[in-house]
Amino acid sequence: GAVVSQHPSRVICKSGTSVKIECRSLDFQATTMFWYRQFPKQSLMLMATSNEGSKATYEQGVEKDKFLINHASLTLSTLTVTSAHPEDSSFYICSARDPLSGLTSDTQYFGPGTRLTVL
């Protein structure tokens, strides 16, 4: 099946710094990528939908100025957590949809996740 990678897998940063997380589709072109956040023992919550060449669509309650999403190419989307604070510590997971497989969610492929810890 299709492979989605994330980098880094784990990052620790100081409060106030910005952190960039990359999501790549390795063997297909993804016009749409999704960013999720998962707190310990909680479910995945969709943060935003990233569309190649256009602005991301953020879910209600997600600060677009804090979580900057750039989907500059068909294989790469980045999530930048700006001025990170301890409450931003979480597990961030991306997924990518292969448009050649149709427009159903069964073609969403998930990355391995990035563990962010803000001290």
Add this chain to the structure above:
Amino acid sequence: KQEVTQIPAALSVPEGENLVLNCSFTDSAIYNLQWFRQDPGKGLTSLLLIQSSQREQTSGRLNASLDKSSGRSTLYIAASQPGDSATYLCAVDGGGYGNKLVFGAGTILRVKS
């Protein structure tokens, strides 16, 4: 707004036992439902996907059923093994623009050897 609930939150069983995980959703107008497996600190692995027109799907020792009208799905695991220990998540797709998935909180399964 779609809400997905999974019961139980955690389950511990001896090896070899058959078990059932439950998922319920509030809005029956779904496009499909998926069951995922998540190992600690890892991403998601898709196990089974049931389209809204289907009643069940099977893969090896796993069987997932869907009763859309009552807003329920079950994941049946036969002859459980220690390697099945993980968190199991169900997610529904309401269709429409973006095909967003709404996830349940998951069931943490531990199979004891």
